[in-house]
Amino acid sequence: MTKFTKNKITKDIIVTIKRLGINGEGIGYYKKKIIFIPGALPDEVVVAKITNRFPHYLEGQLVRIKEKSPNRVAFPKGVDSRVGGLELAHLSYQKQLEFKKNLMIESLNKFHPRNYQKIKVKNTLPAPDEWNYRNKAQYQIEFFKGKSKLGMYAPNSRDLIDLPEMPTQSKASQKTEREIKKLITKFRVPVANYRRKSDGIKTIVVRESFSTKEIQVTLITIGKQIKNLIPLAKEIMNLPNVVSVFQNETQWNNPQVWGNKTTKLFGKNEITEEILGKKFKLSPRAFFQLNPKQTTNLYSTALKYLDLTPDQVLIDAYSGVGTLGILASDRAHQVIGIESIPEAVADAQHNTDLNHIKNAEYIQGNVEKILPELKNQGVPIDAVIVDPPRTGLNKKLIKTLLEVKPETFVYISCNPSTLAKDLILLSEAYDVRVIKPVDMMPQTPRWEGVAKLILRKDR
């Protein structure tokens, strides 16, 4: 979108905040134009500066609060407020839960799927822990002008925010990150420098299993030979609960954090996490929910809504490492998982064996391609659970689902807008009984929810 910098207003303006936007920013109006002000809350009167002007909206920066909301709470001490992942940390937790319920209601009101007024959006399921819930820390490291920093970049910038404390991160993963930083200095291991494009360690990834306490470390590096990397990795293995150290190699021109090549330096191939009595082996690249305790509640809700009978064939679409299908396998006749990433499919198969499950299989490929093939082969598709990325369901997949019309249908979504849009099409054959938002990421505007769809008899 074109950015108008001409006539940029830098003077202070006064804005009354009306509501929160989908990214948790305060929304108000200035001269009839909508303005987004991060950090401001509904019903507050704030002093702000306009930072960006666009044809249809403005972006502002909070300068001072003139009239404070009763729902405002203290932002965590000692943390730079620009850091991502704490966009709602200044709002009481009860109001965060209400915000997430309202996000779904607003999406339904905006996109109007059939009978949308009758859809019951339940109260958001609170997370067991509001703080220290994240099992994975992925911090960048930088050494500049004699100072080393370890943390996350400020949004849309190369400014690395040092994070001695990240209050949503598990204590053990943060401690491990800090210890590794000290060891990097001790062993004089080079740190990658994007200004000089010099080789070294760029990112430290620490993932913790909440059930076994095992810690897996991955050092993401740039360059062929990193001096003293092996002695460093050996020493990292002596840190509490660390069971493996991996190296992942990337290049400066890779826009992703992770490169393609991952090599084990020491220790176990995977860490084991346990959810609802089933074990899941996680290799460094395997997708896994970031909040293991609340994952138990998310999956329990999905299984409750699925309400399978022992004769049903379940399709676990967008299956990742097979979590949902494996958990549902005790209650189904057969589970067929479909997932596009080959490594995740290998992990899913591995996890099936690990849990001695005989009635689940995983197919690699795109759901929109594989599901019509299964239909044409005459596979009975009695029940479907979909858990797509933020973009929602592929149109071709929706078309197949409307032809097959599975009796049982549950939709796990991480985006209320795409869920509401997909329901417009799906409501040709289905009524939506209930949507349950589940708070997987306290202190952030990130949304997750489960929808139960009922096949209409009068179709």
Ligand SMILES: C[S@@+](CC[C@H](N)C(=O)[O-])C[C@H]1O[C@@H](n2cnc3c(N)ncnc32)[C@H](O)[C@@H]1O
């Ligand atoms: C939100 S994750 C869900 C993973 C899993 N259900 C879980 O709970 O851990 C979405 C998954 O869909 C996969 N995916 C994305 N597009 C896909 C497609 N068109 N067909 C199959 N899988 C896809 C991604 O690789 C990812 O593993």
